[in-house]
Amino acid sequence: MKNVVIVGGGQAGAAAALKLRELGYDGGIDLIGAESSPPYERPELSKGYLTGSTAFNGLVLLPPDKAAEAGIVFHPGVTATGIDRAARQVITARGTLPYDALILATGGEPLRLPLPPALAGRSFAIRSRADADALRARLDSARSVAVIGGGWLGTEVALTARSFGAEVALIEVAPRLCARVAPAWLSERLARIQQEAGVRLHIGARPEFSPDGTIRIGAAALVPDLVIEAIGMRANDALAEQAGLACADGVLVGPQGRTEDPAIFAIGDCAREAGGARLRRESWQNANHSAEDAVRLLLGHPLRRPEPDWFWSVQGKSRVQMLGTCPDQAEQLDRTGPRGGYSRLFLRGAQLIGCIAIDNPREIAEARRVLSGAMALDIARLSDPSLPLSRCQIDAREAIR
Numbered sequence: 208m209k210n211v212v213i214v215g216g217g218q219a220g221a222a223a224a225l226k227l228r229e230l231g232y233d234g235g236i237d238l239i240g241a242e243s244s245p246p247y248e249r250p251e252l253s254k255g256y257l258t259g260s261t262a263f264n265g266l267v268l269l270p271p272d273k274a275a276e277a278g279i280v281f282h283p284g285v286t287a288t289g290i291d292r293a294a295r296q297v298i299t300a301r302g303t304l305p306y307d308a309l310i311l312a313t314g315g316e317p318l319r320l321p322l323p324p325a326l327a328g329r330s331f332a333i334r335s336r337a338d339a340d341a342l343r344a345r346l347d348s349a350r351s352v353a354v355i356g357g358g359w360l361g362t363e364v365a366l367t368a369r370s371f372g373a374e375v376a377l378i379e380v381a382p383r384l385c386a387r388v389a390p391a392w393l394s395e396r397l398a399r400i401q402q403e404a405g406v407r408l409h410i411g412a413r414p415e416f417s418p419d420g421t422i423r424i425g426a427a428a429l430v431p432d433l434v435i436e437a438i439g440m441r442a443n444d445a446l447a448e449q450a451g452l453a454c455a456d457g458v459l460v461g462p463q464g465r466t467e468d469p470a471i472f473a474i475g476d477c478a479r480e481a482g483g484a485r486l487r488r489e490s491w492q493n494a495n496h497s498a499e500d501a502v503r504l505l506l507g508h509p510l511r512r513p514e515p516d517w518f519w520s521v522q523g524k525s526r527v528q529m530l531g532t533c534p535d536q537a538e539q540l541d542r543t544g545p546r547g548g549y550s551r552l553f554l555r556g557a558q559l560i561g562c563i564a565i566d567n568p569r570e571i572a573e574a575r576r577v578l579s580g581a582m583a584l585d586i587a588r589l590s591d592p593s594l595p596l597s598r599c600q601i602d603a604r605e606a607i608r
Contacts, residue, residue: 219475263336442454464504475493
């Protein structure tokens with residue numbers, strides 16, 4: 208295998224390029240990035256980077272000197288316009304790049320609302336560094352902000368906007384915050400964090416957008432200086448679809464990210480599982496894991512040991528972490544942690560299936576250990592929060608009895 212081309216200069220693409228070198232691949236690597244910036248992590252765009260407390264250099268995953276040292280040829284500001292699967296070439300405005308294997312890490316674009324011109328001119332989304340820069344330039348002088356969408360991004364950016372001193376309204380059509388991914392317990396805690404920060408919540412409300420720039424929510428009328436749209440994203444799968452690959456708001460992939468073309472893989476936000484629940488996972492963890500999985504399959508290395516799903520979000524001054532599966536119907540148990548932190552365990556009998564921790568990182572670390580070891584837990588011991596989770600397992604001799 209002489210050359211691997213990676214289309215997408217974000218976290219997943221950079222992770223794939225670096226993993227190729229880490230696992231011993233010594234052929235050519237071309238990494239195509241539509242943005243002019245080097246690959247960087249996106250989670251801080253709605254938080255530390257937006258406030259100015261996190262410098263962009265701290266987010267960069269593959270600085271030019273590191274890319275050069277690793278023999279990774281980065282093509283910034285280049286858009287792939289086509290894939291010639293028969294000739295195994297990626298077509299760009301600057302020429303063609305041959306590949307023996309192609310990894311698509313094209314990410315996604317934020318969904319936007321059909322707003323009237325009076326609102327569209329002051330509406331922003333956050334997906335790229337340029338988006339965050341444009342929004343930050345306006346937040347300093349904004350007196351009022353309406354955030355539309357109460358998922359992870361919406362809740363994060365609402366609190367960030369509030370830290371600038373603006374009056375903030377958060378509007379969510381669903382009956383609770385983060386309803387698609389969070390259990391009711393966590394939704395309630397997220398709402399409390401928002402309210403304690405002074406964010407006005409409009410939950411279970413469908414906004415109407417008037418031509419004069421007014422947002423009407425029932426009897427309430429908002430005329431915000433800024434609108435931030437956080438209503439989700441669509442996968443950038445047009446390149447794959449034009450090449451004849453199966454897509455459904457994401458490139459359909461089998462295990463380890465392989466598409467129906469054995470020479471082409473899709474990873475990160477742009478990939479959707481072809482079987483089962485047909486999930487498209489949008490997370491920091493998935494960007495890294497899907498990149499590693501594809502590279503291991505491509506190079507014939509042993510597959511990565513599966514890990515429980517993990518997700519984190521910074522909500523104002525609080526850090527929320529979710530591990531495993533946390534369904535409402537599971538048995539649930541609360542535990543307090545040090546320095547005001549706390550957690551909720553999700554159980555199926557004596558088995559831990561998930562954990563949510565707020566300002567309690569030790570609990571997540573312990574929960575990961577328990578989940579990885581499939582330990583059976585003693586519920587009585589769990590009620591003592593001073594005991595680490597790994598010390599709450601049922602003794603083997605007790606289990607036999």
